């Protein structure tokens with residue numbers, strides 16, 4: 001049986017001084033943004049329809065090795081309630097960027 005598809009929007013802004021991008025390795029494959037220039041933002045739609053632990057990282061140059069990497073945890077039994085201010089977002093425990 002195919003796992004359910006649940007698209008999650010990741011809204012990312014580049015507050016740094018060089019280009020970055022966001023790649024997410026979800027249960028149905030990888031998705032990534034184009035390179036995001038400093039001051040720009042992008043939205044990445046990733047299918048996270050299955051509980052698990054998924055990797056996110058910046059695919060530009062050696063940024064992953066330099067710490068632009070983290071984990072997205074999708075718990076089972078969630079609700080469809082939209083995220084609200086104060087909810088922990090993906091990568092909330094990750095690096096703050098550079």
Ligand SMILES: [Cu+2]
Pocket residue numbers: 019020021058059060063068
């Ligand atoms: Cu980067």
